[in-house]
Amino acid sequence: MKKLIILFLAVCSLWLLSCEEIPPVINPIDPNPGGGEVQRNVLVEEYTGVRCVNCPAGSEALQALINIYGERLVVVSFHAGFFAPPYSESKFDLRTADGDNLLNFLGSPLGYPAAVVNRKLFDSEPRLQLGQGQWPGYIAQEIAIAPKVKVELQRNYNDANRQLNLTVNLEILETLDATDVRLSVALTEDDIEDVQLTPTGKQADYKHKHVLRDMLSNFDGNPLTESLSVGAKIAKNFTYTIPADWNADKCKLVAFVHIGGDKKDVLQVAQVKVIQ
Amino acid sequence: MKPILCIIPILLLVNQLFAQNNPQISGSLETNANFFIRDSTIGAANTPQYDRQLYGGEAWLNLAYSNWGFDFILRFDLFNNSNLLNPTGSYSDEGIGRWFINKKINKLGISAGYIYDQIGSGIIFRAYEERPLLIDNALYGLRLSYDLAPDWQIKAFTGRQKQQFDTYNSIIKGLNIEGFLTLGDSTGGVALAPGFGILNRTLDDNSMNSLVATLNTYPKDDIFEPKYNAYAFSLYNTLTAGPVSWYLEAAYKTKDPINTGIIIQEPGSVLYSSISYAKSGLGITLEAKRTENFTFRTRPQAQANQGFVNFLPPMARVNTYRLPSRYNAATQELGELAFQADIRYLYNKDWTFNINVSNITNLDDELLYREIYTEIGYKYKREWSILGGVQFQNYNQEVYEFKPGVPNVQTVTPFAEFLYKFDRTKALRIEAQAMFTGEDKSVELRQDYGSWLFGLAEFSIAPHWTFTASDMYNVKAGRNSPVNENGEKLNIHYPRFDIYYTYRSNRFSLSYVKQVEGVVCAGGICRLEPAFSGVKMTVNSTF
Numbered sequence: 001m002k003k004l005i006i007l008f009l010a011v012c013s014l015w016l017l018s019c020e021e022i023p024p025v026i027n028p029i030d031p032n033p034g035g036g037e038v039q040r041n042v043l044v045e046e047y048t049g050v051r052c053v054n055c056p057a058g059s060e061a062l063q064a065l066i067n068i069y070g071e072r073l074v075v076v077s078f079h080a081g082f083f084a085p086p087y088s089e090s091k092f093d094l095r096t097a098d099g100d101n102l103l104n105f106l107g108s109p110l111g112y113p114a115a116v117v118n119r120k121l122f123d124s125e126p127r128l129q130l131g132q133g134q135w136p137g138y139i140a141q142e143i144a145i146a147p148k149v150k151v152e153l154q155r156n157y158n159d160a161n162r163q164l165n166l167t168v169n170l171e172i173l174e175t176l177d178a179t180d181v182r183l184s185v186a187l188t189e190d191d192i193e194d195v196q197l198t199p200t201g202k203q204a205d206y207k208h209k210h211v212l213r214d215m216l217s218n219f220d221g222n223p224l225t226e227s228l229s230v231g232a233k234i235a236k237n238f239t240y241t242i243p244a245d246w247n248a249d250k251c252k253l254v255a256f257v258h259i260g261g262d263k264k265d266v267l268q269v270a271q272v273k274v275i276q
Numbered sequence: 277m278k279p280i281l282c283i284i285p286i287l288l289l290v291n292q293l294f295a296q297n298n299p300q301i302s303g304s305l306e307t308n309a310n311f312f313i314r315d316s317t318i319g320a321a322n323t324p325q326y327d328r329q330l331y332g333g334e335a336w337l338n339l340a341y342s343n344w345g346f347d348f349i350l351r352f353d354l355f356n357n358s359n360l361l362n363p364t365g366s367y368s369d370e371g372i373g374r375w376f377i378n379k380k381i382n383k384l385g386i387s388a389g390y391i392y393d394q395i396g397s398g399i400i401f402r403a404y405e406e407r408p409l410l411i412d413n414a415l416y417g418l419r420l421s422y423d424l425a426p427d428w429q430i431k432a433f434t435g436r437q438k439q440q441f442d443t444y445n446s447i448i449k450g451l452n453i454e455g456f457l458t459l460g461d462s463t464g465g466v467a468l469a470p471g472f473g474i475l476n477r478t479l480d481d482n483s484m485n486s487l488v489a490t491l492n493t494y495p496k497d498d499i500f501e502p503k504y505n506a507y508a509f510s511l512y513n514t515l516t517a518g519p520v521s522w523y524l525e526a527a528y529k530t531k532d533p534i535n536t537g538i539i540i541q542e543p544g545s546v547l548y549s550s551i552s553y554a555k556s557g558l559g560i561t562l563e564a565k566r567t568e569n570f571t572f573r574t575r576p577q578a579q580a581n582q583g584f585v586n587f588l589p590p591m592a593r594v595n596t597y598r599l600p601s602r603y604n605a606a607t608q609e610l611g612e613l614a615f616q617a618d619i620r621y622l623y624n625k626d627w628t629f630n631i632n633v634s635n636i637t638n639l640d641d642e643l644l645y646r647e648i649y650t651e652i653g654y655k656y657k658r659e660w661s662i663l664g665g666v667q668f669q670n671y672n673q674e675v676y677e678f679k680p681g682v683p684n685v686q687t688v689t690p691f692a693e694f695l696y697k698f699d700r701t702k703a704l705r706i707e708a709q710a711m712f713t714g715e716d717k718s719v720e721l722r723q724d725y726g727s728w729l730f731g732l733a734e735f736s737i738a739p740h741w742t743f744t745a746s747d748m749y750n751v752k753a754g755r756n757s758p759v760n761e762n763g764e765k766l767n768i769h770y771p772r773f774d775i776y777y778t779y780r781s782n783r784f785s786l787s788y789v790k791q792v793e794g795v796v797c798a799g800g801i802c803r804l805e806p807a808f809s810g811v812k813m814t815v816n817s818t819f
Contacts, residue, residue: 109365111364137577
């Protein structure tokens with residue numbers, strides 16, 4: 001037995017001796033990166049709700065990341081699920097049919113706030129939905145990947161009849177092998193002033209950001225049936241009339257190319273204000 | 277996991293070859309079926325089950341087979357639109373949830389598959405299952421044990437932690453030695469049961485890459501060099517001397533990235549002690565625990581109750597009555613200083629007394645939880661018995677339920693239970709409870725959901741039938757109680773009706789349940805569950 005105890009202690013010692021490890025390299029992000037002509041942008045779809053007390057903190061965390069990445073980080077916040085029903089004193093019901101569809105399509109998170117980054121199921125993650133502490137890492141990971149598609153938005157907005165004409169120009173930078181590739185277009189509105197539950201109670205003048213108002217495409221995207229070989233150029237047109245009670249000055253158009261089916265990865269996203 | 281199915285025909289074949297052995301097979305079945313009835317008023321709405329799925333269920337079928345010195349375990353798990361993993365979501369999957377083989381060859385024990393085990397009280401390592409919260413932290417790997425002496429054993433294990441039907445990628449390995457020795461003569465002497473354990477968790481590359489990418493976004497002052505390897509050590513001992521038993525465990529964890537909202541890297545420690553005295557109808561247990569930065573997960577990104585490598589013992593009474601169990605103190609891994617005292621006294625065969633006091637603060641001396649629980653029981657022959665008491669609680673809802681800005685919930689909860697036996701088979705049990713909550717002065721309303729009344733009547737006809745009817749009534753609505761369309765607080769009834777039927781080792785239940793939002797705990801691990809409205813069915817069987 002003494003021999004075995006000595007062996008036990010020896011193994012313990014070996015463990016302690018092998019404590020030295022080579023640490024990973026930390027390279028703080030440059031907020032103004034250079035790089036090639038076309039850069040990869042990242043789409044963050046945030047689950048939120050007016051009854052979610054912790055969601056304002058999530059929104060602030062996303063704003064901090066937008067301050068780092070600028071226009072390369074595109075956020076769409078959809079009000080859906082358990083925390084989304086409006087209060088009796090709410091001015092608006094920020095839920096949309098497309099938001100509900102997206103909740104079902106992407107799946108419910110374990111808790112709010114949560115977000116999906118580029119609709120990607122990251123290694124070791126059991127689900128698409130990520131908690132607030134996970135966003136920076138996966139955004140940084142995704143933004144470093146070279147884009148396969150270039151997305152450009154051209155819009156024309158008529159303030160008189162509130163009609164919006166949008167052309168989404170796609171250029172395939174790397175042949176896409178996936179059989180089901182789709183284009184989604186969303187309309188979001190910033191700074192909608194309405195009630196939100198916060199840590200200090202209900203705040204009537206809370207400014208909701210990046211609120212999904214509607215999808216100009218199908219909620220799960222319009223299939224791209226054209227050739228997706230390198231160099232291919234595709235243009236897709238959309239028209240939409242912005243409802244009178246939405247503030248067009250605060251509206252943005254978000255277009256993203258993504259894979260359809262079980263794998264939902266977003267390949268590229270671009271965003272433009274309705275009124276520049 | 278499908279190749280494991282090949283084991284079954286192999287077992288059958290081998291069984292034929294060694295038919296002279298004495299095989300033993302046993303098993304158990306546990307099934308839950310929930311039918312969801314939308315009730316927006318109480319918040320039972322806006323989940324996939326209430327909106328469109330209408331049904332959700334889970335089942336576990338466990339088979340254990342022993343022969344030729346081997347133990348085999350095989351378990352089939354099924355989840356259909358289940359809300360157990362995520363109370364506001366839906367989870368569907370099915371397959372082999374566990375397989376396990378164990379063989380003892382002289383002094384060497386070999387185990388492989390999904391292993392449940394722990395070191396000491398689990399502070400540095402515990403692989404376990406808590407089905408009510410769908411925690412299944414089995415270690416998928418290999419374990420070797422060796423009997424150094426009749427009372428001394430050493431074991432080593434390595435593997436990865438189970439994650440539903442998959443595994444996490446981080447590697448866990450551990451070493452544990454424990455034994456038993458007596459000082460003095462074997463009858464009246466002192467006995468010691470010491471142990472020592474080491475655990476190592478090595479982060480996988482993907483987890484580290486994600487962690488590094490997160491750190492890259494941090495301000496310079498918050499950046500650190502993350503460690504792949506975290507080591508935890510635990511030294512523990514149980515000393516028994518006559519009626520006194522004293523358990524002491526000290527654990528230390530090396531620097532490890534932990535998620536506190538932002539990710540930091542700090543060492544952690546736990547000091548836990550429990551001393552108990554039991555003699556002549558008197559039982560006293562005193563416990564103390566100090567915890568600092570002892571979150572230990574397979575990866576720092578793991579959320580909620582996912583990926584725990586260890587288990588920290590809870591330090592508050594586990595209450596069973598409906599209202600006294602409404603507020604529970606979940607273990608705080610980042611910082612907690614907790615004390616608990618429990619005194620039980622059996623005056624004679626008719627009278628029993630119990631007092632339990634617990635006090636939990638964080639390391640800055642902010643009160644997290646305080647409970648004073650008293651209970652007196654009296655039994656009259658075999659005809660009837662009565663039990664009553666009162667509980668006082670002070671519960672930091674802001675910390676335990678992540679509801680920033682709300683005050684501590686203070687409650688006074690008297691309770692009573694009366695059991696009357698009509699004859700040898702028929703009995704009636706009645707429970708009555710009332711919970712009075714303090715005032716939230718910021719909104720001039722009662723705290724949380726306010727005050728409650730609860731009543732229960734249970735009629736049983738042994739050995740088969742039990743009928744239960746209960747109601748929980750929000751007699752004085754509070755800050756978080758539901759409101760009507762005009763914003764007025766509602767006083768809502770939450771009724772429940774159950775029928776249980778037991779036939780030998782089979783048990784069936786059918787329940788109509790309307791249940792308020794609350795914290796559900798299993799073994800000190802807790803989570804906030806939304807309200808429930810619907811019908812529940814269960815079938816449980818052992819064979």
